[in-house]
Amino acid sequence: TLTKFYDFKVKTMRVTKLCNSKDIAVVNGMFPGPVVHAQEGDRIVVNVTNATPFNITIHWHGVRQILSCWYDGPSYITQCPIQSGQSFTYEFTMAKQKGTFFWHAHVSWLRATVYGALIVYPKTGVPYPFKKPDKEHIIILGEYWVKDVVQLERATMDSGGAPPHADAYTINGRPGPNYNCSKNDVYKIDVVPGKTYLLRLIHAGINTESFFAIANHKLTIVEADAEYTKPFTTDRVMLGPGQTMNVLVTADQPIGRYSMAMGPYMSAKGVYFQNISSIAYFQYSGNVLNSLYLNPNLPTFNDNLVVKTVMDGLRSLNPVNVSKEIDTNLFVTVGLNVQKCQSKRPNQNCQGLNHGVMAASMNNVSFVKPKISLLEAYYKKINGSFTEDFPKVPPKFYDFVNGAPNSIPNNTQSLNGTKTIVLEYGTRVQLIFQDTGTVTTENHPIHLHGYSFYVVGYGSGNYDPKTANFNLVDPPYMNTIGVPVGGWAAIRFVADNPGVWFMHCHLDIHQSWGLSTAIIVKNGKGDLQTLPQPPADLPRC
Numbered sequence: 001t002l003t004k005f006y007d008f009k010v011k012t013m014r015v016t017k018l019c020n021s022k023d024i025a026v027v028n029g030m031f032p033g034p035v036v037h038a039q040e041g042d043r044i045v046v047n048v049t050n051a052t053p054f055n056i057t058i059h060w061h062g063v064r065q066i067l068s069c070w071y072d073g074p075s076y077i078t079q080c081p082i083q084s085g086q087s088f089t090y091e092f093t094m095a096k097q098k099g100t101f102f103w104h105a106h107v108s109w110l111r112a113t114v115y116g117a118l119i120v121y122p123k124t125g126v127p128y129p130f131k132k133p134d135k136e137h138i139i140i141l142g143e144y145w146v147k148d149v150v151q152l153e154r155a156t157m158d159s160g161g162a163p164p165h166a167d168a169y170t171i172n173g174r175p176g177p178n179y180n181c182s183k184n185d186v187y188k189i190d191v192v193p194g195k196t197y198l199l200r201l202i203h204a205g206i207n208t209e210s211f212f213a214i215a216n217h218k219l220t221i222v223e224a225d226a227e228y229t230k231p232f233t234t235d236r237v238m239l240g241p242g243q244t245m246n247v248l249v250t251a252d253q254p255i256g257r258y259s260m261a262m263g264p265y266m267s268a269k270g271v272y273f274q275n276i277s278s279i280a281y282f283q284y285s286g287n288v289l290n291s292l293y294l295n296p297n298l299p300t301f302n303d304n305l306v307v308k309t310v311m312d313g314l315r316s317l318n319p320v321n322v323s324k325e326i327d328t329n330l331f332v333t334v335g336l337n338v339q340k341c342q343s344k345r346p347n348q349n350c351q352g353l354n355h356g357v358m359a360a361s362m363n364n365v366s367f368v369k370p371k372i373s374l375l376e377a378y379y380k381k382i383n384g385s386f387t388e389d390f391p392k393v394p395p396k397f398y399d400f401v402n403g404a405p406n407s408i409p410n411n412t413q414s415l416n417g418t419k420t421i422v423l424e425y426g427t428r429v430q431l432i433f434q435d436t437g438t439v440t441t442e443n444h445p446i447h448l449h450g451y452s453f454y455v456v457g458y459g460s461g462n463y464d465p466k467t468a469n470f471n472l473v474d475p476p477y478m479n480t481i482g483v484p485v486g487g488w489a490a491i492r493f494v495a496d497n498p499g500v501w502f503m504h505c506h507l508d509i510h511q512s513w514g515l516s517t518a519i520i521v522k523n524g525k526g527d528l529q530t531l532p533q534p535p536a537d538l539p540r541c
């Protein structure tokens, strides 16, 4: 194994997109940012210098950070942000992990431009469990705003209402020809007839889940969230922000230029989104000028069936070892709320439903970010920044009819708090996520830091242990699970990685509204179960 060193200089850069010029925060002058390459078992060392006016942290999404929680990256959870002019070195090992990951800023909505791929190859001599592709490509789905995203988040929170939608969806940072001034701002891969390509799909977007398809070509899913899956062939896939997926595509169609497209999946009714797709080209070598130019059939924005079909198709490649015994059963509702307008914020305008303020919660608690990092507060036993009383019992439970709530409750107020879940080392956990359907039913991509988990079941309506059917044979091993619209999902994991781990909806607006909590996993016995002390250069708040 090797140590791979990288220098990340985060700086603003002037770009022109969608007929507008503005400064965006990027790493090393690149958008998307540089690719970090490693092999399973390698140590990765990244020195991050912040030369922007913003606060920055970098999160290594999907990396389990075994005993290295200090380097996980979510702001105010495992570290204070790297302030303007400061730097911090992240160091971690890709222990028993390989596949497609990504890194992204974990402050405000800066992930909109501060992201890049993290690709970890199998150990030397270990082949992929499928025929070696002729070539690999990284395809990052994103969302782009013409406005400054930090101001945009602030303005949205001040308004109390819903956020404006992105100005464009992007593939590798490019909107493509469906958008103004973007005819040439389009990503393209050149393909050779008969060859097979491995596309490493990464969803780095902010507030929209997305369908992805290539005109006339089949996609065979072979990996999800950096774990191999049984090959599953489909016309289109859906990824939520935070998910990655490897697909094989064979250039088996007549020579031509085919579109690869990303379009919105928005399960909620009445939600405002942009129904334009971002296009990139899958272009055959040869003379294509006068030949085919086809757009794929993306599902309509609310096609839940396609999402379920893809989810049903995700199975671990090999039989897995899911714990049949459970020590702790957690039940966590995920959903939106409307809080009463209290004008706590100076500019708050209470533009949410019923003149309230939009919020979101887990078990009816809207998470409030602490003033110092939770991990530091926990490690140094500093009182007053969090409590350990995340409610075990969910709030009022709503009945569903066809995946929609019977009625919208009048009072959907949530509590504000920094309430955490505390687990003993080694606890075998089952966690049921339930979409509340309060305010609206929608799919929530829930991400857990520090772990992958088996997705043992999911379904529509309210979770009912009597009828829930669990797959303990080959469930997928993921780090982000789309809790189905108006439904539930069940995950299992063993709490064997000490630290403070953020768990949140990967839609940033939901995170801003408080759809998150943190799980504290205590140390076990002995060095190999104990979180080491904090690094000397850990940023201060």
Ligand code: C2O
Pocket (backbone or CB within 6 Å): 059, 061, 074, 104, 106, 242, 447, 449, 502, 504, 506
């Ligand atoms: Cu990809 Cu908490 O993040």
